[in-house]
Amino acid sequence: MSEAALACALLALDPTGLKGAVLKGDAAAFLSALKQLSGRTCHRVPPHIGIDRLAGAIDVAATLKSGAPVHDHGLLAEARGLLLLTSAERLPLDRAALIAAAMDHGAPFTVIAHDEGIDDEHAPMILIERxxxxxxxxxxxxxxxxxxxxxxxxxxxxxxxxxxxxxxxTALALGLSSIRPAVMALRAARAAAALDGRLAVDDDDAGLAARLVLAPRAVTYPAVEDEPEQPAPQDQPDPGDTEDGAPTPQDLADRLLDAVKASLPEGLLAALERNLRQPASRSGAGAVSQKAGLRRGRPAGTRQGEPKNGARLSLIDTLRAAAPWQPLRRRSNPVRKGLQVEKPDFRIRRFKEKRETTAIFAVDASGSAALHRMAEAKGAVELLLADCYVRRDRTALIAFRGKQAELLLPPTRSLQRAKKSLADLPGGGGTPLAAGIEQSMLVADQVRRAGGVPLIVFLTDGKANIARDGTADRAAALRDAEAAARALRIAGVRTLMIDLSDTRTGPARRLAEAMGADYLPLPHADATKISARVNAAMQA
Amino acid sequence: MTLRYPFSAIAGQDELLQALLLTAVDPLIGGLLAFGDRGTGKSTAVRALAALLPEIRATSCAYHCDPDSPSAQCDACRKSATHKLRKLPIPVVDLPLGATEDRVLGALNLERALSHGEKSFEPGLLAQANRGYLYVDEVNLLEDHIVDLLLDVAASGENVVERDGLSVRHPARIVLVGSGNPEEGELRPQLLDRFGLSVEVRTPTEVKTWVEIVKRRDAFERDPEGFSAQWAKQEDQTRRRIVKARKALNDVEVPDSVLERAAALCINLKTDGLRGQLTLMRAARALAAYEGAKRVTDDHLKRMAAASLRHRLRRNPLDETGSTTRITRAVAEVLGA
Structure with missing residues (x-):
């Protein structure tokens, strides 16, 4: 029996208690089953839903038409059944926050977030959490x-x-920091018992709840080969034996952990990896700033449009637009007194805003100089972040070494998070430059899609020796790197190449030309110098 | 419409609860910042506080002005000689992340403008929160222009609206309470400094505490009325204690020697500005009042030092020492272990 089917039944059984689910993959069959089982209606909520439509506002057009105020109460106040968030990874944080607040206040709907994100894109954490x-x-x-x-x-x-x-x-052993999932697990266990026709929750129900609710959120993971005596990596308080012969909570926790282990044999590492890189509010800030053209920044004229979703009506310009039509409208609608303003007259203000820049460091962590270089890059990231509160810019860090490139720090604004992610950095091995370039392009692309401006900063000597397919072939490696560099130029991302080699005519310079990067020879780069240069480039 | 989780039933977050109570004892402490992991009961605690707060007397205007303090009234209330009075719970207003400037500041009332052709002001969240709390969940993700605006209002106690041909000013004395997860973005130092107290909220690590929290939470959600009734007595006790402490506050003595040590502590920690020292003094006094003491002692200072000062230390990005550790060290140096 598939776990998803069981989860579907549990959710149909206790839709308001369990609050909802985040779905990955093709959800059509699951959804129709859920609708049928729970007998609930389904509202589709696209990620670009208006704030007014969610939270309610006065309906300007209808108000004008009828001459009396018309209110739209908003979906969150009206929805009773399933709230299906399509492409939930694209849902802007402000919308997600409204939904989360409604859930906190006991709204009667069930949130089904369909997460169609790839890589480390995901539905907003505040919803996943709830x-x-x-x-x-x-x-x-x-x-x-x-x-x-x-x-x-x-x-x-x-x-x-x-x-x-x-x-x-079990929740503690899995390293969960939020208590909400533990409460949810309790409810899921209760629903599981009811589903099985029992009035008391037993160990199997608890096992199911642990697998369905707790396991996908695991942060630390007790090693699979562990002796049964030592199930959790953390020291646990004395379990306190019970006298009636029933297994102690500690025994039960051990068994639940075993169940959790057994339930996720594959794909586990990937899932853990995702959890460990605790996602920041990617879908948030960026997606908001796309809309921001109508909300903040320096005023930049007006345009036709409706005053909703935070766009501000420009009264004077609206009146000006309505003025020429007055004689005509009076003739066609003589009953109405006063100025006749209609929807097409609305003018809303536009604002110009500086978009957020994300500096993506791609650091060559290969060879003997790796440790020093990584330390300086880390210092530069931290110095930049310490500065970032002024401009609200972000940084990310990619290291490439051995056979591949790895995103060590996803775009973030948080100094604290950077320190945590960059605490121990790997170094040594070959130079898979092509992989490094490609990975930074991926990240740059994500930044762009979220409405930000990426800036890639390479710290390397350009001496590639690992080809795209992972073989140690210097010529092929260079060819691949140059191909990747040309692709980068076509993508049109701003790039800064900091050459760490002693010569200024080496391969790094050629690569910089291929990718259309600003070239900066800095053989003895240190954190302060790098951060100053990148800072200047970010503000340019 | 929905019952809130009782404040007294919140387990395992003693520092947060204490700090919240103290802001209720002395609103001048100036708000609270709760930073920490998700799902640790930050929002629950703030929202639960609302039910504990004593009622206030207010005029019938949109800003529920204080009838006893003309200097903090809106223009209309100041002009009228007699007030129609009412009793109100102290407002606790949620500021949602997506809130627009119009919603926060107040704006032209579109409804009236469109249907009656009148120019009138529709008060925003700041008006609603006057004399009470403005709670911002995920405060570190709030958009900058809203943050600037909150800073300004929190500092001046007044909201000035000059837009859409409106010119309105009204009192907005708010206690700002923010919560958030620092891993998702830092807060600007200017904003940090505006919060009186700051608390680091951590997930409890004891199974016992977890079990207690989970059980209570579950019991509440299955039967809100019954659960609240169970805790009504404790809630009542706390409420009475707050009222008593508010009355006693002005009579609590702050000896000069204690003030000197507070100053020495701030100098030792090199905190910027005087706000830290002032907050520390007020927080220690509120704590003394809440505990029924007649006089502030070193012990009160010691207990409030971390919450009053930890967010005011200069940060060195390359220094790993946590603020709390630095404060503990300074407290040991100045006040003795």
Whole structure:
């Protein structure tokens, strides 16, 4: 039986208690099953939904037409069934925050976020945090199940204390920092018992809840080969034996951890990796700034449009636009008194705003100089971030070494996060320059899609020796690197090449030309110098 | 419409709860910043505080002015000789992340403008929050222009609107409470300094605490009425204690020796400006009042030092020592261990 199908049944059983789910993969079958099982209607919420439509506002056009105020109460106040967020990874943070606030205040809807993100794009954390399940539904198989009887049972299902304790211990052992999932796990266990026709939660229910709710959020992971005596890496308080012969919460936690382990044999590392790189608010800041053209910055004239979603009506210009039409409108609508303003007259203000820049450091971590170089790059990132509160810019760091490039620090504004991610840096090995260039292009592309301006900073001597396919072939490596560099030029991303070699005519210079980068020879680069140069480039 | 989780039932966040209570005892402490992991009950605590706050007497205007303090009234209230009075709970207003300037400051009332052709001001969230709390969840993700505006209002206690042909000023004495996760973005030092106290909220590491939190949370959500009734007595006690402390506040003595040590502590830590020292003094006094002490002692200072000062230390990006550690060290030096 597929876990997704079980999750679907649990969600249909307790839609308001479990609050919802984040879905990955093709969700059509899951959704239709959920709709059918829960008997709830479904509102589709696209990521570009207007704030007014969500939170409610006065409907200007309708108000004008009828001559009396017309209010739109907004989806969040009206929605009762399933709230389906399509392309949830693109949902701007301000919208997500409104939805989260409504959930906190006990709104009766169930949030189903369909996350179609790739790489480390994901639905907004504030929503992930508030729903019970994170599911991959591409393997969903329908389950023939009737939840009518279970629904009647659910309110009377009880949870023994030792199961509550076991679930909490499991959550702690998995390194969860938020308590919400533990509460959700309790509910999921209760729903599982009801589904099975029981009035008391048993260990299997707890196991299911641990697998469905806690496992996908695991941050640390007890090693699979661990001896059973030592299930969790952290020291745990004395479990306190129970006398009645039932397994202690500690035993239960061990078994739950085993269940969690067994449930995620593959794809686990990838999932953990995602969790460990605790996502920042990627979908947030950027997506907001796309809209910002109508909300903030220096005034830059007006244009036709409706005053909603934060766009501001320019009264004078609206009146000016309406003025020439007055005789005509009076003739066609003689009953109405006063100025006749219609929808096409609306003029809204436009603002010009400096967009946020993200400096993407791509650092050559190969060879013997790696340690020193990485330390300086890290220093430069931290110095830049310490400065960033002024401009609200962000930085990211990619290291390439051995056979591949790795995104060590996704775009962030947080000094604290940078320190954490860059605490110990790998170094040594070959120079897969092409991989480094490609990875930085990917990140730059993400930044752009989120509405920001990327700036790539390479710190390398340009001496590539690992080809794209991972073989140690110097000639092929250089060819691949140059091909990647040309692609970068076509993508039109601003690039700064800091050449760390002693000669100014080496391969780094040729690469800089191929990628159309600003070339900067800095053989003895240190953190302060680098950050000053990058700072200047960011503000240019 | 929905019941809020009772304040007294929040487990495992003692520093946060204490700091919140003190802002209720003395609003002049100037707000609170709670930074830490998600899902640790920050928002729950702030929203729960609302139910604990005593009622205030207010005029019937949109800004619920204080009838006893003419200098903090709106123009209309100041001009009228008699006020229609009402009793109100102290407002706790949520500022959502996506809020527009219009929503925060107030704006031209479009409804009236369109349907009646009248120019009138529609008060915003700042008006609603006057004499109470303005709560910003994810304050570090708030857009800059809104942050600037909040800074200005929090400092001046007045909201000045000059836009859309409107010219309005009204009192906006707000206690700013912010929460957020520092890994998602830092707060500008200017904004940090505006918060009186700051608390680092951590996930409890004890299974026992987790179990207690989870159980209570679950019990609340299954039966809000019953759960709230269970805690009503504690809530009442805390409420009475706040009222009593508010009354006692002005009679709590602050000896010069304590003030000197507070100053020495701030000098030792090289905090910028005087705001830190002032907050430390006020927080220690509020704590003394809340605990029924007649006089502020070194012990009160010691206990409030971290919350009052940790967000005011100059940061060196290359220095790894946490602010709290630095304060503990300075406290040991100045006040003795």
């Amino acid at each position: 729903v019970a399940f994170l599911l991959d539904v591409s393997t969903y198989e329908p389950l023939d199940i009737d939840i009518g009887a279970a629904r009647a049972l659910l309110p009377s299902v009880v949870i023994p204390d030792r199961i509550t304790e076991g679930l909490c211990q």
